[in-house]
Amino acid sequence: MIAPAITRRSFALAAGAAVAVVAVPALRAQARIEKPRLSLAVGGKAAFYYLPLTISEQLGYFRAEGLEVEISDFSGGARALQALVGGSADIVSGAYEHTINMQAKNQFIEAIVLQGRAPQIAMGVSTKTMSGYTSLADLRGKKIGVTAPGSSTNMVSNLVLSRAGIKANEVSYVGVGTAAGALAALRSGQIDAMSNIDPVMTMLEQKGDVKIISDTRTLKGTQEVFGGLMPAACLYTHVEFVQKYPNTCQALANAIVHGLKWLQTAGPSDIIKTVPDSYLLGDRALYLASFNKVREAICLDGLLPEEGARTALKALASFEPTVKVDKINLARTYTNEFARRAKDKFKA
Template sequence: MTHTEARRVRVAVGRWALVFSLVASGLAALGMSAGAYAAPAQALEKPKITIAVGGKPGLYYLPLTIAEQLGYFKDEGLDVTIDDFAGGSKALQAVVGGSADMGAGAFEHTLLMQSKGLTYQAFVVLGAAPQLVLGVVKAKAAEVKSVKDLKGMRIGVSAPGSSTHMLVNVALTKAGLKPSDVSIVGVGSNATVVAAARGGQVDAVSNVDPMMTLLQESGDIKVLVDTRTQAGTRAMFGGPMPAAVMYAPQSFIERNPRTVQAVANAIVRADKWLQRATAADLIKTVPESYLLGNKALYLQAFANCREAFSPDGMMPAGGPATALKALASFTPEVKPSQIRLDETWTNAFATRANRQYP
């Protein structure tokens, strides 16, 4: 080999070394090694899972439905069964009892579980605002001017202990009343809500869209509290308030991190899809039975709470503290000083999901 040829070889080797170094640096910035990049993805620990939810047709859980309908769970190698219950508290019971691996429900469930000595963790966010509406039925509208006037009345919620019940308790506390000043009636979260409001079973109702928009548009309720917007949420709760999340026992998360990551990936994709979805996209994707036989009404309900969906699956800054303050205001067993707030949620999985699906 001549001196010139040797020099060319050294230059070529140097160039390839530089390229490899740059690639390795880029992968390191993403939290990956060159070896990890080259290796095939590791198998999921538990590819077949069951998710419990309370009131899946509601817009509160729309990202879950989108992830299911668009095949995002399947894309991640998951075989998902979704069990639907009357309310979030019933879904939580399924997770606690072991018939479901994880739940989709209000973030406050993780706080309640910790107050009982159990560590549950939210790992990806569906809703950045509660989307809950409290309204008085038409027959009582004349005598109820504000939440304070609900004293002694029957209030319908999806299920006692669910997020719809929480809104009632927070609203009553702000108005100077006690939770015991009203009677709580479980009315589900689907067509049964409309039947209860129109049939005289309750004097007021706390629930989610599209049912609340249906009742509002038909004149069957007068809205007293509306947390479908960020402004309405801050007015009621005093700060950012996370809503629906995916949560699981911390022990499940620790044993099945790749499975949990796969779920987070699917939900983050769904969250981002909703940010750019058109009316036509929505109608084509949502199951026909969820549209209440009125596509225009469903789209109006979606418009009413569009800003309440999480844009990226991340827990909003200050959100957990707001939720703890709200829950502690009417739940004596939840003592803020005894809650390890940083153990009730993590952004680790949503952060990685956003890297993969920017």
């Protein structure tokens, strides 16, 4: 019996169906989230430094990517890093320079998406305990508040002081957090100066409690302090995690870049409606003033610039003896692979 002739159209349909049968499972496998439940550590979540994280959480962008993210908030970035190293966190929302510091200790962690393109850290002296301040030399022997010892606020303070010949062991660092406790520590005279992030610093500045002596809340100020671009908050994790859970890392990057895209056009009222009331520290107007001051420091597309990585390494090496420029492989401190795909997806 002769089989019926196969027309060109029926052959094409059959071939298409066969391809679909093969392709659909492949696509599903590619999109499968290997680790849908994650623990994320952050140090001072209410700060603008981590605003993209909060936006992505509050607007449901992590859930939209198939992730269930449990966020633990610590007093500072150094504590969040400890959570990752200790195994109680999968991911950290923290300062990029931690990836360099850890590599200097032969531990490899990698940034997968950038949230801030400037550190947004200001350093100021107390108008109460240092009313006669004239130069950085006056800070020798003083108490300086930072979010937490070893955090990026500590790093910026070290950098600023080193340029005046003051070593880290010639001052006393006090961890004060990033919220009401930081305000109270400065106003009560417990500390003489502070290196911190917004909204805390703008609130102290506008109330006349501090005199700002170094400011990286703008791109111009960052250029003046660091001599170039300086990447700030990012999501980072162990290199092994990135290799084992690439789809999970892609989903995380997608959620953050989605938040960055939203922030590009968000107005003050949008921000107020989205962040928790506790973030406002009791003063809505000052919170919005703080946001306007740091807005340009928020990353646009999640990509970490190569020039910024070099700036961070140079800055750390200038005051941190364990960090040697010729010993650090910057290519192993970050990847733009996930952010690039997320940028294409959301047209960021």
